[in-house]
Amino acid sequence: MKKVHYIISGFLGLILMVTSCNTGGDKSNGALASSAAEKVYVAPGEHDEFYAFISGGFSGQLSVYGLPSGRLFKVIPVFSQDAEKAWGYNEETKPMLNTSYGFIPWDDSHHPDISQTNGEVDGRYIFINGNNTPRIAKIDLSVFETTEIIEIPNSAGNHSSAFVTENTEYVVAGTRFSVPIPQRDISIKEYKGNFKGTLSFISVDPEDGGMDLSFQVLMPGFDYDLAHPGRGASHGWMFFSSYNSEEASTLMEVNASQNDKDFIAAINWKKAEEYIASGQFETMPANYAHNVYSDETHTATSTMKKEVRVLDASKLDGLAYLLPTPKSPHGCDVDPTGEYIVGNGKLSADLTVHSFTKMLEAIENENYEGEAYGIPILNFEDVLAGTVNQAGLGPLHTEFDDKGNGYTTFFISSEVVKWKVGTWEVLDRAPCYYSVGHLMIPGGNSRKPYGKYVVAMNKITKDRYLPTGPEVTQSAQLYDISGDKMELLLDFPTIGEPHYAAGIAADIVKERSRKIFDLRENKHEYATTSDANVKVERNGKEVHVYMTMIRSHFNPDNIEGIKVGDKVYFHVTNLEQDYDVPHGISMIGANTSELLIMPGQTETFVWEPKQVGVWPFYCTDFCSALHQEMQGYVRVSPANSPLDLTWSLGED
Amino acid sequence: MKIKSNYLMWAAALLPLLLFIFPLWKITLEAPQYPTPLGMYIHINDFTDANPHDIKNINLMNHYVGMKYIPEAIPEFKIFPAGIIITTLIGLFIAFKANYKWYLYWGILMIILSAAGLYDFYLWEHDYGHDLDPKAIMKFTNPDGSVMGFQPPLFGSKDILNFTAHSYPQPGAYSLGAGIALAFVAYFFGKKEKS
Known part of the structure; x- marks a missing residue:
């Protein structure tokens, strides 16, 4: 039957080619478009192959889509009140939005990440960060509800978050804005040396998923932007991109863009665990909310926690290293093998790739270029694995497929670029409409990506949809990446402004989805x-x-x-x-x-x-x-x- | 190999005991809104859900047309198990002591009792489907003007408003049937052994 179908469409294609001779090859796009339609068509009553969890950005929520159809199933309320579901309105869920600042009805939700077992997404939980009032939320994927929110003290602009280690040992939360720690009344001009950044490690109970702020690593006052965990050989390390190594505090667009290179901070969290075990931490007074919702009492409780364990990276050897990375890197991405750490230098045309093996060698040989506040800076050339040269303008974020390819978004040149890991050659590029921010391959942050689709999340849509006044929809675009060339299949509107997304095979999640509460x-x-x-x-x-x-x-x-x-x-x-x-x-x-x-x-x-x-x-x-x-x-x-x-x- | 008829009778008498493990009958209700159909198993001593909460949900559906709730317990739940135990004991006694002709009588007794059980089941179904609350939310009439009943079929499938009801025997009933059939087989073997 299928064969007949192909023969017929081949025949039709021939007719189209013959009839369109005098108008140029334009009509063949029509034939392509119909095959794209087939690829995203999920028949009525059928299920999508993947769940896509797309962050809501300034909506504060997390939306659930099916792939490849791009159909919206649910908007899970996380950090913002939702009158439809009484989230933050009923007596049961009001405590979920409690913070050390009192009840807050909104946040900016950025980076969802799915829990993992042995480096593969397991579909139990999804974590997402609140950027404005630093928090991490956990969504239980058996009920698709937010069941836990923990506030992060000593942090501001919780951006390099909420990324999960390969057995969900930790969810990380790095501060984007460095601040005086502890907070105090000082002049903003005294930024240098007085303002600090913290990188927080929130442990996740393997049994009940309960979150606990295990420790914070005190770092120099840079802006910690994004993060990804090591995996395989590099399991035990967490990599954070940073900008503003200039430690500027005003006119940042200029003053934080002066240094040729900023840093990727490599944190050895296994080492941190040793320091915690041997008691070499400082217990700092703190005040932060830990809110837990129970599906048995159907009620949330909010508890104020009063202290936090802090490890000072300036004083503790072997805890942190700085990898010089060109031009204010944004995304900090680790390939499925765990060997390569990609720094997406957002003001650059190149993509810098570091080698984990080389990094370990350089540390072993104590080959340091210098130090920043007591933290060793490694030599750029010593750790460099390769550069994807002139790949585009403004690289932001890279994900990987299961065939050894990287896919990087370029904001300024508005495209997704496919490149080969190891040879660093550009293989293909596909335009985005317009100004793509991040992208997602289901299972992307794991050892085992499903290299079938990539979802690009665009910052600007302009004329792509019917206009709705000055404010127009945000947009995602779905590409087929199963072949050599990327193929744009679908545009679909998104809720809020998505910053990141996480995807997983539907089969892993849907069997566990509860139908009722007993x-x-x-x-x-x-x-x-x-x-x-x-x-x-x-x-x-x-x-x-x-x-x-x-x-x-x-x-x-x-x-x-x-x-x-x-x-x-x-x-x-x-x-x-x-x-x-x-x-x-x-x-x-x-x-x-x-x-x-x-x-x-x-x-x-x-x-x-x-x-x-x-x-x-x-x-x-x-x-x-x-x-x-x-x-x-x-x-x-x-x-x-x-x-x-x-x-x-x-x-x- | 020679099959001894009294061994067959032993098996025949014991088979109905499987009714204490397996359900006797199942009623299934299908409708577009129920991609997983609602279902109820009838055991000799209990009604149980095919899927969790099915009986509760059947009751909720049926209250619209004024049908009574399916009771938690009915007198039959005491009578049927006793009947099975007693007839099994009789069967075992026959297998142990009696002449092969008694195998036949036991088989006939079991057929009569099973028919009586089915008739009782039919009566209950009829009452369940026809004794409707006069304040029923929705009242339906047949084309001839009489009040529509909602009796599920005794055996087979039937459309009732938006539902399709299926009513079929389950392994418990098959065990009972197999026991009866085996009694007749035992009778024939017994007859052969004599001749």
Whole structure:
């Protein structure tokens, strides 16, 4: 059948070529386009081959797409309030957005990275950084919900983050903006020597995935931009790109771009573990939030942590080395073998590749060019593996396929360039529309990339889509990289401004995806797991409604005895145990969002009635044929009313 | 090799005990909204979910048309197991002591009892499908104006509104059937041995 198909399309191609002779070869693009369409077509009811988790940038969230279709499935709320899902609005999730600065409704989410086992993505968790108020979030991929957020002290602009080591021993968080450590009231002009950077290592519990800020490495006051872990032989090392080795603090675009070379900082975290074990750390007072959400209590708790262990790289031998790298490198990428460390010097036309083996030799021989604040600087020539010459303008980020090729984005020349690892020759280039930032190959940050597609994330779209006023959509572009030449298959719009993405074979994740929460395992403090336990309780001016919902009613749906000035907590449990039957609830005039409650889950919203009367509430998620009937009333009496609380369902 | 008929009768009498392990029957409900169909296993002493929470979800569906909830327990759950144990004991006693002709009588007894069980099942299904709440949310009538019933088939498949209901025996029922068949085989072997 397939053969027949090819013969027919070959025949059609011939006809097209013959008929288009006098108009030039233009029509053959049409034939190409139709094959691109076939490559991204996922038939109705079929599943995509890959999940793509694309960061939301200034939206603060993480969006979930299918590849190759480019279809959007979900926007997972992470750092920003989401009224649709009551994230940061309901009583259960408000603690997730707590920080040492109090409740913060927004952040800038940049770099997602999937947990790994033995250097391969395992699909258990995905980590992402909050850039503005330094934080790392963990999303549990069995529920596609943010279940943990840890704040990073002594950091500002948490940019070189959230990259994962090959057995998810650590997630790293390096500071982009160096700051006085500890914070104090000094002149900005005293930057040099007084401002420091920290590189934080957050350990991940192998059993329950719990995060803990294990230690911070204190570094010179550069700007630490991006990072990637060593793997294979280089496992145990983490590489951070940096700029502003000038230690400038004003007119940075000029003053931080003066040095011919900045550094990639190589951190030996196995060595750091030794220093921690032998007690050679300083315990610094700190104040940072650790927020954990439980899928059993369906509730988050926020704990303030008060100290952090700090290792000073200037004083501890063998902890950190600086690899000179031309022109303010942005991406710092490690190939699947772990041998090559790519510095994407963003103000350069070349791509610098360092060798891990050579780096170890240089360290062994103590061949240092100098030092910065006591940290050895290696000789550029000693560690250089090769240069991809004149590959394009403004290299930002490199990913790798499974055939020994690198793919680098060039922001200024707006293209993806394919090059050969080892020979450093350019093999192919494909234009991006426009100004590509980062790119992603599923499994890209691992020993085993799936070299089938690359997703380029562009910073500018201009005329690529229907215009939507001054603000237009951000865009991703999908390329087929299975052949010698890259082929553009698809443009698709993205949420917010994506900075990075992570991809994984769908089969690894989808089997683990939960369908419901078991009602019997619901340990929410205010859960009502059977209609027998429905009640309304008054405690002074506080009223707690223990409510249930199931197709297609609330229990209770008539409540009387509420008074003006009360603070009414609706603790609502969804009694459904069927896949894809959430219910919502919203109360007229409640100064908060709706609740959207999954089967077996309990959530709480607060309503402070201000006017006497009878006020309705209703189900906000079209749940069933009787959805429109899923509604109820609350009678609100004057503050001095003697009326006692009563509640009912189905009583005439 | 010679097969001794009383050994066959031993096996015939023991086979129905598998009903304590395997379900007797299964009812499956298919609908477009249920890519994984809803299903219920009927054991001789229990109703169980084909997939977690299926019975709860069947009840939720059925309440729209006023059908009663599938009960947690029915009297049959006590009667059927007792019946199986007693007839097995009788069967074993026959295999041990009695004349081969009794194999035939035991087989016939089991057929009668199984038929009675099926009839009982039919009655329950009929009641379940027809004794509807007068305040039912949705009321459907047949083309002749009578109230539509929602009785699942005793055996086979049937369309009921948006659902297709399937009702088929399970390994427990096959074990019972095999036991009865084996009793007849034993009877014939017994007859041969005599002649």
